[in-house]
Amino acid sequence: MNTQPDHIAKAPLTGIRFVLGTFAVALATFMNVLDSSIANVAIPTLSGNLGVSVDEGTWVITLFAAANAVSIPLTGWLTQRVGQVRLFVWAILLFVLSSAACGLAPNLLVLLAARVVQGLVAGPLVPLSQALLLASFPEDKSSNALSLWAMTATVGPIAGPALGGWITDSYNWSWIFYINVPVGLFAAGVIWMVYRDRETPARKLPIDVIGLLSLIAWVASLQIMLDKGKDLDWFNSPVIWVLTIVAAISFLFFLIWEFTEEKPVIDLRLFAGRNFLGGTVAISVAYALFFANLVILPQWIQGYLGYRAVDAGLVTAPLGIFSVMLAPLLGKIMPRSDSRVLATLAFVGFAGVFFMRSRYTTDVDAFTLVLPTLLQGIPTALFFTPLTAIILSGLPPGKIPAAAGLSNFVRIFAGAVGTSLLSTKWSDRTIFHHARLVDQTSVNNPNFIGTIANLQTTLEFSTAKATALFESSLDAQASMLGLNDVFWVSAVIFIVIVPLIWLTRPTRGASAPGAGGH
Structure with missing residues (x-):
């Protein structure tokens, strides 16, 4: 449109x-x-x-x-x-x-x-x-x-x-x-x-009212299903089943209706273009990982490292520094570069940053926390503009606004879905690691007995207080291991989706009208 x-x-x-x-x-x-x-x-x-x-x-x-x-x-x-x-x-x-x-x-x-x-x-x-x-x-x-x-x-x-x-x-x-x-x-x-x-x-x-209502139905039901799934024990809950069925049916109806409607609310035929399809899927998956990790990282920093909200903000703030510094340089490089190369460098850079984070420990210092966030600004600068150029390349001017709107819709919704999925993944992996660590807290385990005895001796704790402190430490360790898994999976996915970029046709230069989309 x-x-x-x-x-x-x-x-x-x-x-x-x-x-x-x-x-x-x-x-x-x-x-x-x-x-x-x-x-x-x-x-x-x-x-x-x-x-x-x-x-x-x-x-x-x-x-x-x-x-x-x-x-x-x-x-x-x-x-x-x-x-x-x-x-x-x-x-x-x-x-x-x-x-x-x-x-x-x-x-x-x-x-x-x-x-x-x-x-x-x-x-x-x-x-x-x-x-x-x-x-x-x-x-x-x-x-x-x-x-x-x-x-x-x-x-x-x-x-x-x-x-x-x-x-x-x-x-x-x-x-x-x-x-x-x-x-x-x-x-x-x-x-x-x-x-x-x-x-x-x-x-x-006129507006495609039926297309709009079906769009709202599947987006809302899918989002609520993803958000409430963890709390309701997923498909052991009838609520989750109902939401899933509503999302699936309304999505299928939406697809059929939009492909047959003369003036659809979303022009799905744009996905027939190789560059639009490959570029949109790549930028959406990448943005889902990018945005979800921006959400869960401050939660962990505050919840398990004991940082104040302002300190957690300062740890994540350096993300945009290199993005701003490199923006003018990117404008000069783009006309002479293949956008696929720049986007690939961005994905490899993101993978490196998330791999660095997957090495965090519970006693991580502030510098080790900040460094990956600072470096993440470099692939962020190479991320949006080249992929947007790929998405919009080869389209007639009349299709540019509709293509920009659709790709932004998919990207932003992917960010919401990615936040729900990675938050659930973090919780599941934390539970998994917690169960494994608890197996070691047996009266027959000399390490566990020694730790409790040491707390009682050095800090003059009672058995109950020493055990409570140990369990708190165990919770923090399980959460850290779960988050490490999320960071590692994010790094792998960034590498896996690189071929999507190279399924598109070469694009040099330029930013199309409406490019952007942070």
Whole structure:
């Protein structure tokens, strides 16, 4: 679907309007990206304050991502129905309103409902921010517009965890959402003043209601099934069976309907293209691993290493440093390079980073924690832009917006699914290692008896207290071993999916319109 309807192109912005307009659009983009990562380090605190488990608290992240994924394909239809500038401003205002509702939420249910709304209205912000920036710059400077957008979007992972941790420790978790209110109101006001005379025409268009409802049905049921599976003991629960059946039936119906509908909500025929198929699958699987590990790493750092939320944020913050530093260099390299080579280097780099993390121990120091995160910024810089160039290469201009929207939908939904799957994998492997370690805590095991005796002697602990301390240490060790397994599997998968990149045709140069997508 077209995110930019046919209209007479406006002249680029100049002077103070150019400065204010680009700053406000970049600020709105930053607010959106920041909100996708700022909650990561606050999940343990947020969960404790609301009286729920950390697993349930993770829904705050996954439901936002799932709702965001559902709304992205509607951006084209909404743009033509409402107008580009009005839609962007309304999306920002609704994002502000839902952010305030998140901060005021008295319980998890209300918070999750507000996060769903927040995710839905965030969908149009990414493609429309790109479109407005491109319209603000002269045509021969379009690469500068996309570079500015990419750098703004990349700052989010730097600021999000650290800012979220500082706010959570210094004030209250609610303020990670309240912070959006002044930022969003300022951005919306400036954007309306600068861009309102550059509005695109609006016209009434039919929407594929049945396709949309079936999309929501399978996305929602699959996401809930994945999130609740661990708590409900998977397929030993009738609830999980019902959700699985609903997801499967609605997905099959969705496929049949969309392939036969004249104006589908999602153009699935794009997957017939080799580059679109290979590139979308590769970027989606990779993003699922990338995003899921960003979620579970701060949880482990806080839950088992005893770091404060702000410290956990500072450990994960260096991710974006090399991403920002290398963005201008990538813009110069891309026109002379095969995108498949750059993407392959990114995947190999990710595999190396996750292998480094798979060597963590329970007494890991701060430098060893930070180094892989810092290095991860290098493959992150080589990740999004080359794969987006592969996905959009060879498509006619009229298909670019629909292709960008569909690939972003698959990628973001994969991030939500990946978070659920890897969180479950971590829990399962922790239970497995815990059971093996418990087998060693026998009165017939001299190591166990010696450890308890040593605690009693050196620390003057009672038998009960020494045993409790030993069990706490055993829990931390089991969790660490389980997380090591997750990191190792992530590294292997990054290597395994490299051939997907090389099934695509060679792509040199360029970033297509709408490229990006952090």
